[in-house]
Amino acid sequence: GAVVSQHPSRVICKSGTSVKIECRSLDFQATTMFWYRQFPKQSLMLMATSNEGSKATYEQGVEKDKFLINHASLTLSTLTVTSAHPEDSSFYICSANLYRPSYNEQFFGPGTRLTVL
């Protein structure tokens, strides 16, 4: 159980276009989801916290108008990279929070490789 999927797994787009990445919790409901960015051979950097039914909370330095997050349901959060440029090329990973009585556990998606030409 507790599976998180991402779609697409890979996407190549032209500079200036927008790309939408979906994150789904397949077998549980997630009030909170997180979006991370990972550059080659580097760690994961938290971009934003996505809360169902409310605005996302962005980390310092992350452009909210550039990276649009929508958490419209308890099983789906989307990240849209608007007017993508080559420097946006990265590995984007989402996670979904599963609430437990003892503590909340995050389950990670398999990631989406974005390449902007």
Added chain:
Amino acid sequence: AQSVTQLGSHVSVSEGALVLLRCNYSSSVPPYLFWYVQYPNQGLQLLLKYTTGATLVKGINGFEAEFKKSETSFHLTKPSAHMSDAAEYFCAVSQRDDKIIFGKGTRLHILP
């Protein structure tokens, strides 16, 4: 503020030898601590976690870690390395707000 420091961006061990990956954390409140593994072009897999209780935590694939509050450490060990253990390993810390802060990662190389 929380932070995680992983000592050594690359660690090489011989197959069958002990694996030791070091992690130190900084947290103003009792932390939750994690070790994740990442294979190339894949997401993260949780190896083990410490929340409360027993300080020696056993995880999957024969890995374990010990929470040492006095040393603010959470080192990852495995008695005998296997070729399939070659991957990137991330130590991470979180608190009650659920944000997970990751270390920079340690790439584990297994020598035949």
